[in-house]
Amino acid sequence: MGLTRRAFLLSAGALGSAGVTGTALSGPEAEVNVKIWFTEQASDHVAWNRLRDHVQRAFDPTGKLVAVEFGGTVETSSENAYELVTGGEWPKKLAQGTVGGEAKPADDVNLLVTARSMYEFPTGAGIPHVASVGGAEALANLPPVEDCPDVVGWSDPAYALQVLLHECGHALGLDHEDGYMEPAGDELVVSPMVSGYPWESDEVKEQQFDTQQGTCGCEFVDPEGRDPRLMLTFSECERERIREYDGGYAPW
Template structure:
């Protein structure tokens, strides 16, 4: 597929998705389909763990969540961000939409999970309807949702917990959310960051100090870092 056809295909998918969002009502279905790289698929239970967390994180009353598995995908690299930013994953989705590849996209979120490392950002990437994230081995090692997440949806800032938050973060981008839909807030001696802000809460180069919720990003100096798996109130309003 040449570049012009690819860009046109992705544009068509995005346009159709935008129309669907504009016309859907609160009872519509949110379709999220998950693919694994061949290496990511080698970790037992990774899909089950993703489903466990997404059923909770995206289980809002204003839509019916439909999670499905697309299968495995052969990729040139396990670097999840690069697969989207360089066009490999969007091109695969576009080819599937055109019937030129054995890959069936859904209208809302097409997520590719790889075995990419989670030590250096970016560890994933999201554009309308398309997202990719690394950390398959970390996701497979996660405790079940009900064992890790407290009543306030706060989790420790461990690599496995951060990985599942990044996965929610990239899905948020695929659904149209931006970083400033996320917030950070103080709770005792800790600063807690919600999915769309995530580790940007501790990034001194991140230059937005006020969220769309109207809150100011607090100082994090000397404070414990924790994560929330709950989208902020303004993110939830945008999704609804």
């Protein structure tokens, strides 16, 4: 299925985050804990085991011992993933221990999945240790991980997964410059930390993606009509940044 420029503009969006530093780790069992929570509406859509397998696959090549865990269901005032982070509701729930149930926040990544459509901009946000993303219905339609290549053409489920990984990256301190892109004929391969930004308006790119080259040296080019090819694992540069992650202070 092809992707129109308008469709990608409507479905792309993320919030950058500052780097994460420190030495605190999640515990002896894992170097990085990724805990995924769902709003009450999102819990009706997401097939947890399949999503966990995809997220685990994305992190496995980093060489870090990563545990992907179920957090639980969270009551929220809205399904707007971006505002739940930037407005403070989701970080506050984690900090105050009001996420519900017995599950405790993870020290590394606490990702909240909402039922908001991926075609409602912006689609998510990520700050140190905290992230949220929409697309629960699309994520529920992910194929089994064994049936899904590492690089795929655009689809709602693949795009929702890539944005989810994008926000996890921000929660671990990664920036957009850590991403990767490469032209491939009439397509442009993009890694999670780049995602839909090449297809965004000049105004959005100037505000959130004002860079010409990745930290590992790849050129960030204009798509020039190319369709996206989405990487569903982290690029080598992104993996290196994740390897460098060394915990960090989490206020809970």
